[in-house]
Amino acid sequence: MDDSSLSWDDGALVTIDQRGLPHEVRELRLRTVDEVIDAIRALAIRGAPAIGIAGAFGVVIATAAHTVDGVVDEARVQDDADRIAAARPTAVNLAWAVQRVRAKVAQGADAVLAETLDMLAEDGRTNRAAATHAADLVRELCPDRPLRVLTHCNTGRLATSAFGTAIGALRVLAERGAIENVLVDETRPLLQGARLTTWELAEAGIPHRLTVDAAAAWAMATGQVDCVLVGADRVTVNGDVANKIGTYSLALAARQHGIPFIVVAPESTRDPRMATGRDIVVEERAAAEVTGFGGVATAPDGTEVFNPAFDVTPGELVTAVVTEFGVVHRADQSTGNPVSNRSGGGAFTPPVTFTPQVSTGGVEADANPLPGKAIAGIARELYQRGWMPGTAGNISVRTGDTAVITGSGLSKGELTEHDMVTVRVTDSAPVAADGRKPSAETTIHTAAYRATAAQAVVHIHPPYATALATRSGAPGELTTLRLTDYELIKGLGGADPAAIDIPVFPNWPDVPRIGADIERYLADHPAAPPVLCIAGHGITAWGDNLSQARDRAECLEALCELVARTGRRQAFGPREETLEIGLT
Structure with a gap:
């Protein structure tokens, strides 16, 4: 029995097409980057270690394809490597393997192949x-x-x-x-x-x-x-x-x-x-x-x-x-x-979702503890990741014609379900007169609730998205940030999986003015993605439940990190006009 499922032969990745098993054992010979990506996405090649090594062979193919007279076009190879790494997002081995071999790209296809063959041999021993x-x-x-x-x-x-x-x-x-x-x-x-x-x-x-x-x-x-x-x-x-x-x-x-x-x-x-x-x-x-x-x-x-x-x-x-x-x-x-044998966060708790309950008004701030508890848990988690530092950031869940939102001036690392304020969606005013103030950005949350079907909103300050949004912003103007050619774009729910335009709003000192800008924009753009940026002031995401809102915020940060780490050029610009800016 041949114990190997992946091999290299005459410039092609050779493997078994797992879609045909058990009735048909057929060979696949993959000679292009697109063929490798398609095989991974279609599960012709599957399994975390296998797709990692297949992805590395894809970088070999990309390097050979973009080498002319011995000179490697590194930018094009790295773009192909990005596409390969994004082919399936959950398995870490794919991104790990691609990252390992892309360091050899400048040395040429033979060097990338040697590193990949070393990885292949290591996998069997491992x-x-x-x-x-x-x-x-x-x-x-x-x-x-x-x-x-x-x-x-x-x-x-x-x-x-x-x-x-x-x-x-x-x-x-x-x-x-x-x-x-x-x-x-x-x-x-x-x-x-x-x-x-x-x-x-x-x-x-x-x-x-x-x-x-x-x-x-x-x-x-x-x-x-x-x-x-x-x-x-x-x-x-x-x-x-x-x-x-x-x-x-x-x-x-x-x-x-x-x-x-x-x-x-x-x-x-x-x-x-x-x-x-x-x-x-x-x-x-x-x-x-x-x-x-x-x-x-x-x-x-x-x-x-x-x-x-x-x-x-x-x-x-x-x-x-x-x-x-x-x-x-x-x-x-x-x-x-x-x-x-590694230190890290506490035990995983499955994501909490909340089914909205209709309120008839006059609800005390803690009358519905479930959203408050869920909000506090996610706030503490995002605080630990550095995305809600100190008192920055806020989270809310809609409860009919009201919303439960984090209180003002509270450390997100110490937040409990008792640190919430219930506000009216119509005017952002607190329901209970108990002296507690809602987060200063409440009007941003209620604008999203009034203009969309959102049931939860997360406003955070993750480093990559905040930096990219600030760079793409312009004083006093609405601009856009266009992200292209990453599989993760699908996680933001855009209509076009190849590109997404994210609005970047000016950061007015008067926060209700930001909320008014957002509500007007969302009303005029019903197909807008469920994420937005505020220049110098973080990002906002919303969804059908708290988990979805958080996931979309995380997805936007992951996309922005990819852009920052790869140096990919993205389009920034005011309204309809775009300006190409290279990231360094």
Whole structure:
């Protein structure tokens, strides 16, 4: 059996087209950057380590394509590298691998290829080491007899470049005679477990059974699972794990039944810049993946769909994260508190959403504690990230004809649900005469509520977006900031995924004047994106709930960071006129 899923041959990336499995094993030969990107987006290549290495090969192709007479057009190569890194946002390995090889671009395509081939060889060694450490841990936790192990999605050589992570651990255990049977989740909606994992386990001669995802918890309850082994697409500093959708529910069921839940991944999957799982951008995929399969419709035409590709499992539910370095995160199973060899934020709390309640007026400031508690939690989190320093920034949730908003002059790092003020949407005036003042930017929030269907607003001061907006602003004038050619633009809900125009408002000393400008603009531009900037005064985002508003603000900051780090030129200008400015 050829254990490699990725190789380089005569200027082409060669791989198995995973869309054809298990019935057809067909080869893909990718010779252009667009072909590599399309293969990653279409899941012809999938799995965090595999798409990382594929992305690195994409940079090799880009470097060769943009080299004339031995001179590399570095700007064009770096633009292609940006497009590759943005092909799938959740898996950290893609951006990591592209970043690693792009440092070699100036030295030419041969240097980029050499670095990528080193990465390819490292991946096989890394996976085998992580798998061996994980197998050792499983036998330590479950020492008595051959094991019944449950796994989810596909984590074998198809998802890496060789051997595999969680499936690699199954292979090591099988070599030791320690596997009785593997229970394979089919992994809806694209059936990576049914199509790919069963194929790999059969190939390796490991006994297994296929089950629907919904049967996993019952299998645990009826004593058919001794351990759960899964992979990861990203692991944050505090041990939160992004993985294929359905992983979180497995972790909850495993905790309920006292079953070890072990994550096996390369060290490159750990993201030292991301404190908690709240920071992870979860990719949502096409509705067609849910409404039908194999060309056969399974839902009525026009059915709306929720199709996240990943979920985030709190570190407290993860028995251990194992990499090539051994156990790097381990939860205290008696308390559920994570223990990690890296310092970082506290345990992940799933995003809080709030269903608006209609108010009839006269509501006391704390009459509805739920939005206040959610607001305080997110404010503290954004304070820790430096996006709401000191008393700066404010958050609100609409409650019918009123809104609950953070109070004025309060440190966002110490905010509680009792530090909120309820205001009327119509005129921004406080409802209760208790002496507490709402945030000074209340009129910005109420303008968004009056002009849009927003149910929550976040106003923050993240560094990259604030700096870029300030540079693009003009005294006394409305300007625009155009962002182009980043996949993350989709996260802002723009009609055109290739470009988005974000209004930048002048920062009047009289804040109600800013609010009036915003309301007038939104009324005149009903298709405007749900984010805006105020020159020198941060950014504002809104959405159907608090989580969505926060996510959009985070997405805008991520886009602006990409622009700043890559030096890409963006269009700034007053109203209809644009001015090209190069970033340094």
